[in-house]
């Protein structure tokens with residue numbers, strides 16, 4: 001198998017997107033025949049926003065639900081959640097929150113070999129649907145294979161109340177599909193890596209629809225949330241078809257993962273990927289200006305300053321990005337020279 005590919009496509013069975021769909025949580029658990037003993041994994045902020053709501057809704061329907069708050073997407077948190085699940089004899093896990101809570105729940109459920117449901121409180125990236133989890137081990141973030149959620153319940157009423165920055169980050173994660181697919185095509189041509197026309201076409205179509213609607217993505221608009229959540233689901237399906245994150249993660253994601261390693265403070269995953277897309281599109285000789293303009297229209301950061309990260313870390317990340325996932329061939333090849341890294345960052349006005 002190539003590059004951590006799954007042997008078969010794994011997709012969520014039930015996907016609910018809309019106003020107030022959180023109220024359907026017990027119907028979904030019943031539909032999937034999951035039993036009456038869920039463990040809800042949530043964040044400290046998102047517990048108050050949706051974790052407790054999910055717990056109350058399930059308890060009102062006779063479920064024996066327990067809640068565990070998770071603060072960090074680390075292997076020790078995964079172990080702690082697994083232990084809680086064993087203590088409470090939980091037959092499935094429900095991740096309620098942003099990326100970190102969902103990843104901890106997803107990976108703990110995979111390790112414990114129990115089903116998992118995804119209830120995002122923000123549309124910040126396509127991990128809400130995917131079969132991967134980003135878990136920190138010994139201080140280093142690693143993307144590990146996990147089981148896809150059995151169901152995704154994306155309540156647009158809740159998500160529309162999240163800070164707009166999170167939604168704009170989700171757009172950055174989708175727009176990055178453009179360079180991810182270009183990298184995948186390149187790898188297919190140069191290294192014979194297997195390539196799925198369907199997964200690539202779906203991934204590109206998703207990014208194109210989002211870019212075409214960039215000027216209608218606005219704060220406090222539930223219709224904007226709906227559009228972005230659907231795109232995140234569609235991007236997640238593209239990854240499932242491919243059996244890997246290839247259609248949605250290329251050199252721009254390697255840049256973001258590198259930034260997580262080298263910079264003392266990070267921005268949001270989707271924000272970093274958006275910035276990476278501008279620069280990697282320049283390297284591909286593509287229309288990086290329209291990527292930049294779309295991100296600006298949406299209100300996502302397009303410069304190091306807006307990202308809140310010093311220029312020197314952008315350059316450092318560009319230099320080490322190719323080492324992040326050496327088995328995944330991209331436009332970065334065996335690496336940029338310091339002069340090339342500075343040139344791409346300056347020409348695209350990511351650094352000044």
Ligand SMILES: NC(=O)C1=CN([C@@H]2O[C@H](COP(=O)(O)OP(=O)(O)OC[C@H]3O[C@@H](n4cnc5c(N)ncnc54)[C@H](O)[C@@H]3O)[C@@H](O)[C@H]2O)C=CC1
Nearest residue numbers: 045098099100121122124125127130132133134162268269
């Ligand atoms: N599994 C996968 O395929 C993927 C995983 N990731 C991982 O996900 C994590 C990043 O996830 P993000 O969601 O971008 O960041 P995050 O999980 O750090 O959350 C950012 C902040 O948003 C807050 N938040 C969430 N919903 C809110 C709401 N409704 N109202 C107010 N605040 C709210 C959270 O409390 C948190 O402080 C990283 O660990 C990254 O590596 C990223 C992409 C894909």
Ligand SMILES: O=C(CO)COP(=O)(O)O
Nearest residue numbers: 126143173245248249253
């Ligand atoms: O973030 C992702 C897709 O948007 C997942 O990609 P990784 O495999 O790089 O973690």
Ligand SMILES: [Zn+2]
Nearest residue numbers: 125126173273
């Ligand atoms: Zn991503």
